[in-house]
Structure formats: structure tokens, C-alpha cells
Amino acid sequence: MADYLEVALRTILAFGMLFVAARFLGKQTISKMTYFDFIASITIGAIIANLSFNVALKTHHLVIAFTEFVLIAFFIAFLSLKNRKARKFFAGDPTVVIQNGKILEKNMEKMRYTLDYLNQQLREKDVFNIDEVLFAIIETNGTLTVLKKPEFRHVIKQDLTIAVQPEKALPIELVMDGEIIHANFVQNNLKSSWLGSQLKKRGLQLSEVVYAVLAANGKVYIDTYKDHIHSPVDEEPSE
Incomplete structure (x- = not known):
């Protein structure tokens, strides 16, 4: 014993x-x-x-x-x-494995890095055509960083000269698991009455709310215990 x-x-x-x-x-x-x-x-x-x-x-x-x-x-x-x-010395250096769509075999051999694994990591980055890649770099922690060629990159608002509203703050969690996070209210000069007005606009009571967050753009996201989804996708089986 x-x-x-x-x-x-x-x-x-x-x-x-x-x-x-x-x-x-x-x-x-x-x-x-x-x-x-x-x-x-x-x-x-x-x-x-x-x-x-x-x-x-x-x-x-x-x-x-x-x-x-x-x-x-x-x-x-x-x-x-x-x-x-x-x-x-302790972390090593990043290693370039693709340059301008060309695989650098010698660099891969030094790391004992296979083409199969390279293709797997590229697919995880939504890259299925190596010719789309400008640079691919193995970082010191083993992850693959990919920079696509300009013609294959996602279009952003700046490319389309669309006005963007600046965001100067991180999202602020207001309610977690049905409990008000008072510290966040104090740190951000928010009032409980303001949260009450936001809930009132939506016809909700605090007891109905599982999660609420104030986004950086000023909008409030609120999730309730009742989702009102009759056929949820991938519903977990009951015990």
C-alpha cells in the first residue's frame, strides 16, 4: 500500500x-x-x-x-x-525548397525531405500545382511556408481599391458560458447597461446567452443556448 x-x-x-x-x-x-x-x-x-x-x-x-x-x-x-x-546554432536556419516553381533537390536531400512529404504539405496549403509557387521555405520548426506567384494569390480589397474601415482593437469577449466577463468590461470602459441594450434589441435575456463578443468592427456577435437548427450537421450521438 x-x-x-x-x-x-x-x-x-x-x-x-x-x-x-x-x-x-x-x-x-x-x-x-x-x-x-x-x-x-x-x-x-x-x-x-x-x-x-x-x-x-x-x-x-x-x-x-x-x-x-x-x-x-x-x-x-x-x-x-x-x-x-x-x-x-540551436534552432537552425529556414531552408528554401522551391524557388520560382523549381524544386531545389539538393536542399531537400540535406534535410532528408521527400517529395511525397513536400506534396503533402503543399496540399495542406491548398497548393496542388508546384508551378504556382514562387517560394516554399521549411521553417526551423518544420512547417512549410508558401509564397505564391502574384498571379495565383488571392485578391484583397487593396487590389480592388475598396475602402477598408480601420480596426484598432482586438475582439472583446463579453459573455462566456453564460457568465459576464466583468474584467473585460472594466478594461474597455464598457457598461453592463450597454450589453443589456444589445440583448434587448435582439429580444434576448442574459440567461439565454452562452457566448457574446464585441468584434473589432464594432459589431456584437451573440450565440444562444437554443440554436433553432432542426437538422444540425454532424450531430454527436447521445450517450
């Missing part, structure tokens, strides 16, 4: 340490990773796994190893932030 209790307590400790480390190291460690991020994540995960259930290893030894590795990761991240050469 003592072993079960020890594993349970070590697991709680491991979860807490991993959560603190993730907050400490930042969002980069949970996003698409560079070489260094990959190594750091794998090693931290291995240490945490052993801390959770490997009772043959002493807890304080694993805690020391974990803390030391997090500090090393933080130091390297800080060094990369301050020094371009260090950033280049």
Missing part, C-alpha cells in the same frame, strides 16, 4: 513540476518545435515519467535533474533571444 501511495504522491509532484516548468519556459515549448525544443521536451518528459512511477530512483535526485535541465533550457532560450548566432 505504501508503494501505491508513493506513486500517487510522486505523480502529483511530477504534474505540478511539469506545469510550473511549462509556464516558466513559455508557450514555445508546447508549440511546433525546433531541434532544441524537441530535445528539451523529450528529456523533460522522460524525467517526469520516471519521477511518477520509478520508485527505484530517489525522488530528490530526479527533482534535481529536472530543475537543472529546466534551468539549462531557460538559459539557452535566453541566450538565443539575445544572440543571433546562438539562435541560429
Whole structure:
């Protein structure tokens, strides 16, 4: 019974340490990773796994190893932030794989990057014809960035000289899960009475609203618990 209790307590400790480390190291460690991020994540995960259930290893030894590795990761991240050469060494450089519609085979060979995978990533970018591509670049985190040739790019309002209303703010969430987000009202000098008037225009009560947001263009989007959709697409089966 003592072993079960020890594993349970070590697991709680491991979860807490991993959560603190993730907050400490930042969002980069949970996003698409560079070489260094990959190594750091794998090693931290291995240490945490052993801390959770490997009772043959002493807890304080694993805690020391974990803390030391997090500090090393933080130091390297800080060094990369301050020094371009260090950033280049640890993260690598982006690699051009397509230039003006031509595949650069030598660059792909250096990365052991196959044509099948290139085509897959191009399709994910809605590109089915390589001749449409001006540049395609493999970023340091492994993702593909595509710049199409001008004649294949989407038309935007600027191209058509259509007047655009400027947007100077991010959308502001007003109601989430039926609860008013008072902090957002205070930060943006909004009044609850204003929200009440917006609901009144739509013939709604606050109790009916699951989500409401003030868009950057000044329009208010409101979603209610009752969707009034008689035949929803892809409805989840009831348990």
C-alpha cells in the first residue's frame, strides 16, 4: 500500500513540476518545435515519467535533474533571444525548397525531405500545382511556408481599391458560458447597461446567452443556448 501511495504522491509532484516548468519556459515549448525544443521536451518528459512511477530512483535526485535541465533550457532560450548566432546554432536556419516553381533537390536531400512529404504539405496549403509557387521555405520548426506567384494569390480589397474601415482593437469577449466577463468590461470602459441594450434589441435575456463578443468592427456577435437548427450537421450521438 505504501508503494501505491508513493506513486500517487510522486505523480502529483511530477504534474505540478511539469506545469510550473511549462509556464516558466513559455508557450514555445508546447508549440511546433525546433531541434532544441524537441530535445528539451523529450528529456523533460522522460524525467517526469520516471519521477511518477520509478520508485527505484530517489525522488530528490530526479527533482534535481529536472530543475537543472529546466534551468539549462531557460538559459539557452535566453541566450538565443539575445544572440543571433546562438539562435541560429540551436534552432537552425529556414531552408528554401522551391524557388520560382523549381524544386531545389539538393536542399531537400540535406534535410532528408521527400517529395511525397513536400506534396503533402503543399496540399495542406491548398497548393496542388508546384508551378504556382514562387517560394516554399521549411521553417526551423518544420512547417512549410508558401509564397505564391502574384498571379495565383488571392485578391484583397487593396487590389480592388475598396475602402477598408480601420480596426484598432482586438475582439472583446463579453459573455462566456453564460457568465459576464466583468474584467473585460472594466478594461474597455464598457457598461453592463450597454450589453443589456444589445440583448434587448435582439429580444434576448442574459440567461439565454452562452457566448457574446464585441468584434473589432464594432459589431456584437451573440450565440444562444437554443440554436433553432432542426437538422444540425454532424450531430454527436447521445450517450
